[in-house]
Amino acid sequence: MATSRTDPLTLEVVELIGTVVARYYEEYEQAAARHALTGAQARVLGLLALDPLPMRHIAQKLRCEPSNITGIVDRLEARGLVERRPDPDDRRVKLAVPTDEGLDTARRLRDSLGFAREPLGELTETERTLLRDLLKRMLGVDVA
Amino acid sequence: MATSRTDPLTLEVVELIGTVVARYYEEYEQAAARHALTGAQARVLGLLALDPLPMRHIAQKLRCEPSNITGIVDRLEARGLVERRPDPDDRRVKLAVPTDEGLDTARRLRDSLGFAREPLGELTETERTLLRDLLKRMLGVDVA
Protein backbone atom coordinates (compact mmCIF):
# COMPACT_ATOMS: atom_id res chain seq x y z
CA MET A 1 0.00 0.00 0.00
CA ALA A 2 1.15 3.50 -0.62
CA THR A 3 -0.21 6.91 -1.37
CA SER A 4 0.66 6.79 -5.05
CA ARG A 5 -2.63 7.42 -6.78
CA THR A 6 -2.51 10.28 -9.20
CA ASP A 7 0.55 12.25 -8.26
CA PRO A 8 2.45 13.69 -11.25
CA LEU A 9 5.44 11.41 -10.76
CA THR A 10 3.34 8.24 -10.86
CA LEU A 11 1.42 9.47 -13.89
CA GLU A 12 4.68 10.21 -15.66
CA VAL A 13 5.99 6.72 -14.96
CA VAL A 14 2.70 5.22 -16.12
CA GLU A 15 2.98 7.11 -19.38
CA LEU A 16 6.59 6.02 -19.85
CA ILE A 17 5.58 2.41 -19.31
CA GLY A 18 2.84 2.91 -21.88
CA THR A 19 5.49 4.09 -24.33
CA VAL A 20 7.68 1.08 -23.58
CA VAL A 21 4.71 -1.24 -24.08
CA ALA A 22 3.77 0.33 -27.42
CA ARG A 23 7.34 0.18 -28.71
CA TYR A 24 7.93 -3.36 -27.52
CA TYR A 25 4.65 -4.59 -29.00
CA GLU A 26 5.34 -3.00 -32.33
CA GLU A 27 8.85 -4.40 -32.55
CA TYR A 28 7.59 -7.83 -31.60
CA GLU A 29 5.00 -7.78 -34.41
CA GLN A 30 7.64 -6.60 -36.88
CA ALA A 31 10.09 -9.31 -35.83
CA ALA A 32 7.34 -11.91 -36.24
CA ALA A 33 6.45 -10.51 -39.66
CA ARG A 34 10.08 -10.81 -40.79
CA HIS A 35 9.62 -14.56 -40.25
CA ALA A 36 6.24 -14.50 -42.01
CA LEU A 37 4.46 -15.09 -38.71
CA THR A 38 1.66 -13.17 -37.02
CA GLY A 39 2.15 -12.04 -33.42
CA ALA A 40 -0.11 -14.79 -32.10
CA GLN A 41 1.69 -17.46 -34.12
CA ALA A 42 5.06 -16.19 -32.88
CA ARG A 43 3.87 -16.24 -29.27
CA VAL A 44 2.61 -19.83 -29.57
CA LEU A 45 5.77 -21.00 -31.31
CA GLY A 46 7.94 -19.28 -28.71
CA LEU A 47 5.98 -20.97 -25.96
CA LEU A 48 6.26 -24.42 -27.53
CA ALA A 49 9.98 -23.93 -28.12
CA LEU A 50 10.38 -23.83 -24.35
CA ASP A 51 8.18 -26.85 -23.79
CA PRO A 52 5.64 -28.83 -25.85
CA LEU A 53 2.12 -28.33 -24.50
CA PRO A 54 -1.40 -29.73 -24.83
CA MET A 55 -3.69 -27.46 -26.83
CA ARG A 56 -5.63 -26.44 -23.75
CA HIS A 57 -2.52 -25.39 -21.85
CA ILE A 58 -1.47 -23.13 -24.71
CA ALA A 59 -4.81 -21.36 -24.37
CA GLN A 60 -4.29 -21.00 -20.63
CA LYS A 61 -0.84 -19.49 -21.13
CA LEU A 62 -2.11 -17.05 -23.75
CA ARG A 63 -5.30 -16.39 -21.79
CA CYS A 64 -7.63 -17.03 -24.68
CA GLU A 65 -10.27 -19.61 -25.55
CA PRO A 66 -9.02 -23.08 -26.53
CA SER A 67 -10.96 -22.92 -29.79
CA ASN A 68 -8.63 -20.15 -30.99
CA ILE A 69 -5.57 -22.32 -30.57
CA THR A 70 -6.89 -24.85 -33.07
CA GLY A 71 -6.57 -22.35 -35.92
CA ILE A 72 -3.22 -20.94 -34.85
CA VAL A 73 -1.65 -24.39 -34.51
CA ASP A 74 -3.30 -25.40 -37.82
CA ARG A 75 -1.38 -22.61 -39.55
CA LEU A 76 1.90 -23.39 -37.77
CA GLU A 77 1.45 -27.05 -38.68
CA ALA A 78 0.72 -26.18 -42.32
CA ARG A 79 4.04 -24.30 -42.33
CA GLY A 80 5.85 -27.33 -40.94
CA LEU A 81 6.85 -25.54 -37.74
CA VAL A 82 4.72 -27.55 -35.31
CA GLU A 83 3.32 -31.08 -35.10
CA ARG A 84 0.37 -32.48 -33.18
CA ARG A 85 1.23 -35.67 -31.32
CA PRO A 86 -1.14 -37.93 -29.39
CA ASP A 87 -0.63 -38.12 -25.64
CA PRO A 88 -0.17 -41.82 -24.79
CA ASP A 89 -1.56 -41.25 -21.28
CA ASP A 90 -4.83 -39.60 -22.35
CA ARG A 91 -6.11 -40.09 -25.84
CA ARG A 92 -8.21 -36.95 -25.67
CA VAL A 93 -5.07 -34.81 -25.41
CA LYS A 94 -2.95 -33.60 -28.32
CA LEU A 95 0.51 -32.27 -27.68
CA ALA A 96 1.75 -29.44 -29.87
CA VAL A 97 5.46 -30.02 -30.48
CA PRO A 98 7.78 -27.78 -32.52
CA THR A 99 9.64 -29.41 -35.40
CA ASP A 100 13.37 -28.87 -35.88
CA GLU A 101 12.52 -26.08 -38.29
CA GLY A 102 10.10 -24.64 -35.73
CA LEU A 103 12.80 -24.64 -33.05
CA ASP A 104 15.19 -22.95 -35.45
CA THR A 105 12.63 -20.30 -36.38
CA ALA A 106 11.85 -19.68 -32.70
CA ARG A 107 15.55 -19.23 -31.96
CA ARG A 108 16.10 -16.83 -34.82
CA LEU A 109 12.96 -14.92 -33.87
CA ARG A 110 14.22 -14.55 -30.33
CA ASP A 111 17.64 -13.41 -31.49
CA SER A 112 16.15 -10.84 -33.84
CA LEU A 113 14.12 -9.23 -31.10
CA GLY A 114 16.32 -6.20 -30.85
CA PHE A 115 14.09 -4.26 -28.53
CA ALA A 116 15.17 -3.73 -25.00
CA ARG A 117 18.54 -5.11 -25.98
CA GLU A 118 19.45 -2.13 -28.11
CA PRO A 119 17.91 0.58 -25.89
CA LEU A 120 19.30 -1.19 -22.84
CA GLY A 121 22.72 -0.58 -24.31
CA GLU A 122 22.24 3.04 -23.26
CA LEU A 123 22.41 1.96 -19.64
CA THR A 124 25.45 1.00 -17.63
CA GLU A 125 25.55 -2.36 -15.91
CA THR A 126 24.80 -0.71 -12.59
CA GLU A 127 21.77 0.98 -14.09
CA ARG A 128 20.54 -2.23 -15.65
CA THR A 129 20.84 -3.95 -12.28
CA LEU A 130 18.86 -1.12 -10.72
CA LEU A 131 16.21 -1.33 -13.43
CA ARG A 132 15.98 -5.08 -13.01
CA ASP A 133 15.38 -4.79 -9.27
CA LEU A 134 12.83 -2.01 -9.66
CA LEU A 135 10.90 -3.99 -12.28
CA LYS A 136 11.00 -7.07 -10.08
CA ARG A 137 9.61 -5.18 -7.11
CA MET A 138 6.98 -3.59 -9.32
CA LEU A 139 5.92 -7.01 -10.58
CA GLY A 140 5.83 -8.43 -7.10
CA VAL A 141 8.74 -10.79 -7.72
CA ASP A 142 10.80 -11.54 -4.64
CA VAL A 143 14.11 -9.75 -4.85
CA ALA A 144 16.54 -11.93 -2.95
CA MET B 1 26.81 1.90 -27.79
CA ALA B 2 27.64 -0.69 -25.22
CA THR B 3 28.65 -4.28 -24.85
CA SER B 4 25.21 -5.41 -23.79
CA ARG B 5 24.24 -8.07 -26.27
CA THR B 6 23.30 -11.30 -24.64
CA ASP B 7 24.70 -11.09 -21.16
CA PRO B 8 22.47 -12.69 -18.49
CA LEU B 9 21.61 -9.37 -16.86
CA THR B 10 20.34 -7.84 -20.10
CA LEU B 11 18.36 -10.98 -20.94
CA GLU B 12 16.80 -10.89 -17.50
CA VAL B 13 15.74 -7.26 -17.93
CA VAL B 14 14.36 -8.04 -21.39
CA GLU B 15 12.26 -10.83 -19.93
CA LEU B 16 11.01 -8.59 -17.13
CA ILE B 17 10.00 -5.97 -19.66
CA GLY B 18 8.19 -8.68 -21.60
CA THR B 19 6.26 -9.52 -18.45
CA VAL B 20 5.38 -5.86 -17.89
CA VAL B 21 4.21 -5.57 -21.49
CA ALA B 22 2.01 -8.67 -21.26
CA ARG B 23 0.45 -7.55 -17.99
CA TYR B 24 -0.12 -3.99 -19.15
CA TYR B 25 -1.66 -5.10 -22.44
CA GLU B 26 -3.99 -7.53 -20.77
CA GLU B 27 -5.15 -5.00 -18.21
CA TYR B 28 -5.73 -2.43 -20.92
CA GLU B 29 -7.92 -4.83 -22.90
CA GLN B 30 -9.87 -5.72 -19.77
CA ALA B 31 -10.39 -2.09 -18.83
CA ALA B 32 -11.65 -1.40 -22.37
CA ALA B 33 -13.97 -4.41 -22.21
CA ARG B 34 -15.49 -3.12 -18.97
CA HIS B 35 -16.61 -0.12 -21.02
CA ALA B 36 -17.80 -2.39 -23.84
CA LEU B 37 -14.95 -1.22 -26.06
CA THR B 38 -12.31 -3.17 -27.95
CA GLY B 39 -8.67 -2.27 -27.39
CA ALA B 40 -8.46 -0.47 -30.72
CA GLN B 41 -11.62 1.51 -30.02
CA ALA B 42 -10.32 2.49 -26.59
CA ARG B 43 -6.99 3.62 -28.05
CA VAL B 44 -8.70 5.79 -30.67
CA LEU B 45 -11.10 7.27 -28.15
CA GLY B 46 -8.26 7.98 -25.73
CA LEU B 47 -6.33 9.70 -28.49
CA LEU B 48 -9.29 11.86 -29.54
CA ALA B 49 -9.98 12.79 -25.93
CA LEU B 50 -6.61 14.54 -25.92
CA ASP B 51 -7.22 16.25 -29.23
CA PRO B 52 -9.66 15.83 -32.14
CA LEU B 53 -7.89 14.55 -35.23
CA PRO B 54 -8.42 14.02 -38.97
CA MET B 55 -8.97 10.37 -39.84
CA ARG B 56 -5.58 10.07 -41.48
CA HIS B 57 -3.76 11.40 -38.45
CA ILE B 58 -5.40 8.80 -36.24
CA ALA B 59 -3.99 6.13 -38.53
CA GLN B 60 -0.53 7.70 -38.31
CA LYS B 61 -0.66 7.75 -34.51
CA LEU B 62 -1.81 4.13 -34.35
CA ARG B 63 0.56 3.12 -37.14
CA CYS B 64 -2.07 1.37 -39.20
CA GLU B 65 -3.73 1.90 -42.57
CA PRO B 66 -6.25 4.74 -42.80
CA SER B 67 -8.91 2.37 -44.12
CA ASN B 68 -9.00 0.64 -40.73
CA ILE B 69 -9.87 3.85 -38.95
CA THR B 70 -13.07 4.19 -40.94
CA GLY B 71 -14.56 1.11 -39.30
CA ILE B 72 -13.31 1.87 -35.80
CA VAL B 73 -14.69 5.41 -35.90
CA ASP B 74 -17.91 4.05 -37.46
CA ARG B 75 -18.43 1.89 -34.37
CA LEU B 76 -17.53 4.67 -31.95
CA GLU B 77 -19.89 6.97 -33.80
CA ALA B 78 -22.69 4.37 -33.71
CA ARG B 79 -22.21 4.27 -29.92
CA GLY B 80 -22.51 8.06 -29.73
CA LEU B 81 -18.95 8.47 -28.42
CA VAL B 82 -17.47 10.24 -31.43
CA GLU B 83 -18.67 12.54 -34.19
CA ARG B 84 -17.28 13.26 -37.65
CA ARG B 85 -17.12 16.97 -38.43
CA PRO B 86 -16.16 18.59 -41.73
CA ASP B 87 -12.98 20.63 -41.75
CA PRO B 88 -13.91 24.11 -42.98
CA ASP B 89 -10.42 24.65 -44.42
CA ASP B 90 -10.33 21.47 -46.53
CA ARG B 91 -13.52 19.75 -47.49
CA ARG B 92 -11.74 16.46 -48.05
CA VAL B 93 -10.85 16.23 -44.36
CA LYS B 94 -13.10 14.87 -41.62
CA LEU B 95 -12.28 15.59 -38.02
CA ALA B 96 -13.13 12.89 -35.48
CA VAL B 97 -14.33 14.65 -32.33
CA PRO B 98 -15.38 12.95 -29.08
CA THR B 99 -18.88 13.75 -27.79
CA ASP B 100 -19.43 14.68 -24.16
CA GLU B 101 -20.27 11.06 -23.48
CA GLY B 102 -17.11 10.05 -25.33
CA LEU B 103 -15.00 12.35 -23.18
CA ASP B 104 -16.64 10.97 -20.07
CA THR B 105 -16.01 7.39 -21.16
CA ALA B 106 -12.39 8.20 -21.98
CA ARG B 107 -11.91 9.75 -18.56
CA ARG B 108 -13.45 6.80 -16.72
CA LEU B 109 -11.43 4.41 -18.84
CA ARG B 110 -8.23 6.20 -17.95
CA ASP B 111 -9.11 6.26 -14.27
CA SER B 112 -9.92 2.55 -14.27
CA LEU B 113 -6.55 1.66 -15.72
CA GLY B 114 -5.14 0.39 -12.46
CA PHE B 115 -2.00 -1.04 -13.92
CA ALA B 116 1.28 0.60 -13.18
CA ARG B 117 -0.52 2.70 -10.63
CA GLU B 118 -1.20 -0.18 -8.28
CA PRO B 119 2.15 -1.99 -8.72
CA LEU B 120 3.93 1.35 -8.61
CA GLY B 121 2.53 1.72 -5.11
CA GLU B 122 5.10 -0.85 -4.08
CA LEU B 123 7.85 1.65 -4.80
CA THR B 124 8.92 4.60 -2.74
CA GLU B 125 8.99 8.05 -4.29
CA THR B 126 12.76 7.85 -4.62
CA GLU B 127 12.47 4.56 -6.44
CA ARG B 128 9.76 5.87 -8.76
CA THR B 129 11.99 8.81 -9.63
CA LEU B 130 14.81 6.40 -10.35
CA LEU B 131 12.56 4.22 -12.49
CA ARG B 132 11.33 7.27 -14.38
CA ASP B 133 14.85 8.39 -15.23
CA LEU B 134 15.97 4.91 -16.23
CA LEU B 135 12.95 4.48 -18.53
CA LYS B 136 13.57 7.90 -20.03
CA ARG B 137 17.19 7.09 -20.79
CA MET B 138 16.17 3.75 -22.18
CA LEU B 139 13.66 5.40 -24.47
CA GLY B 140 16.14 8.01 -25.58
CA VAL B 141 14.27 10.87 -23.93
CA ASP B 142 16.47 13.69 -22.75
CA VAL B 143 16.74 13.65 -18.99
CA ALA B 144 17.18 17.27 -18.00
Added chain:
DNA sequence: TATTGTTATACTCTATAACTATA
Protein backbone atom coordinates in the same frame (compact mmCIF):
# COMPACT_ATOMS: atom_id res chain seq x y z
C1' DT C 1 -21.01 -36.86 -16.34
C1' DA C 2 -16.86 -34.25 -17.18
C1' DT C 3 -13.03 -33.05 -20.16
C1' DT C 4 -10.23 -32.35 -24.64
C1' DG C 5 -10.13 -30.74 -28.90
C1' DT C 6 -12.70 -29.36 -32.81
C1' DT C 7 -16.24 -27.15 -35.70
C1' DA C 8 -19.50 -23.48 -36.82
C1' DT C 9 -20.62 -18.78 -36.39
C1' DA C 10 -20.22 -13.92 -35.90
C1' DC C 11 -17.55 -9.86 -34.99
C1' DT C 12 -13.39 -7.05 -35.03
C1' DC C 13 -8.90 -5.72 -36.71
C1' DT C 14 -5.68 -5.71 -40.39
C1' DA C 15 -3.56 -4.70 -45.15
C1' DT C 16 -4.31 -4.06 -50.08
C1' DA C 17 -6.43 -2.10 -53.94
C1' DA C 18 -9.85 0.57 -56.21
C1' DC C 19 -13.08 4.28 -55.89
C1' DT C 20 -15.04 9.47 -54.80
C1' DA C 21 -14.64 13.99 -53.82
C1' DT C 22 -12.01 17.33 -53.22
C1' DA C 23 -7.45 20.09 -53.78
Added chain:
DNA sequence: TATAGTTATAGAGTATAACAATA
Protein backbone atom coordinates in the same frame (compact mmCIF):
# COMPACT_ATOMS: atom_id res chain seq x y z
C1' DT D 1 -2.08 15.05 -60.52
C1' DA D 2 -2.15 14.41 -55.72
C1' DT D 3 -4.57 13.80 -51.29
C1' DA D 4 -8.46 12.46 -47.73
C1' DG D 5 -11.65 9.31 -46.80
C1' DT D 6 -14.24 5.38 -48.08
C1' DT D 7 -15.51 0.84 -49.92
C1' DA D 8 -14.57 -3.94 -51.14
C1' DT D 9 -12.09 -7.91 -50.18
C1' DA D 10 -9.51 -11.45 -47.89
C1' DG D 11 -7.02 -13.26 -43.94
C1' DA D 12 -6.35 -13.62 -39.07
C1' DG D 13 -7.66 -13.41 -34.09
C1' DT D 14 -11.36 -13.55 -30.78
C1' DA D 15 -15.50 -15.39 -27.98
C1' DT D 16 -19.54 -18.34 -27.84
C1' DA D 17 -22.00 -22.48 -28.42
C1' DA D 18 -22.49 -27.12 -29.91
C1' DC D 19 -20.29 -31.48 -31.07
C1' DA D 20 -17.37 -36.10 -31.10
C1' DA D 21 -14.11 -38.84 -28.75
C1' DT D 22 -12.40 -40.17 -24.53
C1' DA D 23 -12.12 -40.26 -19.52
